[in-house]
Structures are given as C-alpha cells and as structure tokens.
Amino acid sequence: MVQQRLLDIAIREFGLKGIEGASTRAIAAAAGTAMSSITYHYGGKEGLYLAAADHIAVQMGQQMAHAVGIGALPETPGEARGIIHRILATFAAKMAGDATKDWSLFIVREQMNPTEAFERIYGGPMGQMMERLVELVGIATGRRDADAARVATITLFGQVIVIRASRASCLKLLQRASIDAEALSALQARIAANTDAILDRLIAERQDFS
C-alpha cells in the first residue's frame, strides 16, 4: 500500500531531518509516488508529520501491549516486580533491534523539542507504559510515595533507552559492530540485576523512614 510506504519513509526522513529539513519531494520519490499525493492524503507536510507520529504510536502499542499487560494491576510486590522485569526486557530487545531504529530518532527529537506530535505519541502507548511502570514500582516497593516511584521509573527507563539513544557509544564500550543476541542478553541480565538492586534499595529506604 502506498500510504504505508509513505508513512514508513516519512518517519525515517522526519527523524533524520526534522519537519523543516525533510523534503516531501524526496519522501514521495522514495515511496514511488508523486509529491502531490502527500497533499491529497495528508493535506501537506505538517499533516504527514502528524500522521507519521500516529503511525509510530500504533506500532509501539502493538509491540509493547503484551509485555505491559492490559488487565488489573498485580496485588503482590513479587508479581509487580516480575512485570517490571518483563516490560524492561521486552523494551530492551526492541531498542536493540533494527525495527525501532527509524522512529527512535523521531521520538528523541520530539523529546528534546516537543510539538503536537509528542502528545500524540505520549498520549498513547508510551504514556501508558510509563505510568504503568510508576504504579508497578510503587506496588513492588510498597511505597505510597508516588514521587519517589516516578523518579525511580525515570532511572529504570534510562538503563534501557541508552541502548538506542547512545548506540554508537554502547558499541564502542562493548567493542562490537552491532548489538547481537549475546550483547543483548548481557544487557538484559545487567538491567534485570540492577532493577532488583534498585527496587531492594527503595524498599530499604522506605523502612528507614518508618
């Protein structure tokens, strides 16, 4: 389908060059269609940009839905911890793989310089995942202090997105040419162990206060 190709290429081009820097002509040519079809389908460059953001949100939702879970929240700290591990391991695998490469730069640009497109992405599966993590951290650590869970969630998340946002540095540190299965396993194991250590520390901090 033409529209599918158009969106995939738009995500890549907008990610690389931003909404101003990208060229609708180049996007249309790469998709094998005329530039005016962008006007027809999306009303223009800005419409295509927002449609690309929506497309990212849909893909992310599909890929993370199973790991994040949609049912009720777990009741025991152990269950919550297990789901945290599952979300982070799944997300790490996505960050390591090639499938998320194109939309990562798109999202990072929006993270640093948010437009309406960020609301569309965060308002969907991304925000759900983040808020879910906050709740799970709260349950896993028995904390009623939501702010502490929010700060901790940021650092847990950081351990995973560094795989993508600092890809070249990671490869230098790992002395590899790509994040292969072995490197991914090592990272996932480290993230899991770190997460346990951090959650245990949060529980210990809670007991210090009481």
Added chain:
Amino acid sequence: MVQQRLLDIAIREFGLKGIEGASTRAIAAAAGTAMSSITYHYGGKEGLYLAAADHIAVQMGQQMAHAVGIGALPETPGEARGIIHRILATFAAKMAGDATKDWSLFIVREQMNPTEAFERIYGGPMGQMMERLVELVGIATGRRDADAARVATITLFGQVIVIRASRASCLKLLQRASIDAEALSALQARIAANTDAILDRLIAERQDFS
C-alpha cells in the same frame, strides 16, 4: 567573534535538521554574516559540520574535565566509587541544564547514525569519560572482568542521559514544566543511591563466582 557564533548556531541547526536538512544560508543569517563566509572559513557545509563536532568536543572536555579527573587512577574501591558518583552527578547537572541542549541532539543523531563527526567527539573527552568510568567500575567492584564493567557502565550512563534524551517524558513523569533545582536534586540522589546499589550487586556477583 563571528566564528564562535557561527559554530554555536551550526550546532543547533545541524542538531535539529542534520547535515542535509540544515541550511548554510539560515546559519549564516542567524550568525549575522554572509553565507560565503562559511565557504571561506570551513570550505563548505561539510567542513562546518565537522568544525561543529570539534567545538562540541572542546566544550564537553572543559565542562567535564574537573569531574572526570586527569591524574592517576584511584587505588581503593571507595575512592573509585566516590569518583563515579562525582562524574555522574556532574553529568546529570549538565544534562538537566540548558547549556547542553543544543549539542545533545547533534550527538544523539551521531549516536544513532554515526559519521566521521562521531569519531571526533568520542575520540576526545567523551570516550575518555566512558573508558574512565569502565576502569572506575572495575576498581570499585574489585572485578577483573572488564566486560562486566563495560555492560554496567552502559546502564549507569543510561540513568543520566535519560534526563536529556527523554526530556519530555521525564517532565511528564515528574509532572513539571522544567527540570528545576529540586527535580535535579531528586534525580541526582536517586542516581547516586541506584549506583551504590548496582555496585554492591556487582561485588556480590563477584563473590558468587569465587
């Protein structure tokens, strides 16, 4: 100085739009000079791009030099741990502040899509900081296993760069409009506690093997 303004604006524009998407005309106009002065000073667009990368490397080196330290490596695990804390806290403050905003997107783009410019940045202060962290983690945990220290360094680093690379998500999670002093303190405290927990876990893992 004209060249200084030119480089600062080039970093911002190249960061936002990439080398292809950015316009030398717009960069020159914003710097208050003619476009042909870019040709004169840097030979063209590509030369300006590489000069911008070098400029980032110089700035980063200046800002991180004191925290990273230049002397001999510490000999005790406790000293090493203290320096790790100092580096991460300083880097977190830089990531939270506005001064690093412009070159962050430039670097992230290079991280995801490296060119010669990445070698110039990583070959300088950035690589030094990362390799230094690896050595410090090794000393702090008493590990002779360098690969484990490298993987751990990536996750430690991720806790800090998330402040910049996922800025908008962090603000959503913290329910704030900006990373103010209070939020930065909370993040630094969390990162420090997490780092201690992670290093302790690495020490415990080492003892499991012996």
Added chain:
DNA sequence: GTCTATACTACGATAGAC
C-alpha cells in the same frame, strides 16, 4: 576577511488532466 552577484538546483503548494 567580508561582502554582493549570479548560476543552477531543489523546495512546498496548487491547479488541472485523466
């Protein structure tokens, strides 16, 4: 060193053929 002038290519938007 910094400027203007110019040559040539590419940009987004739009109108209209089919």
Added chain:
DNA sequence: GTCTATCGTAGTATAGAC
C-alpha cells in the same frame, strides 16, 4: 486517486569587488 506542469521561494557553490 494519481499524475504532470508551473509558480514563487530558498538551497549551495562560486566568482569577484573592496
């Protein structure tokens, strides 16, 4: 729904005045 044609603007590079 997809195409071509065209308009006005903006892109890089380069030559040359001062």
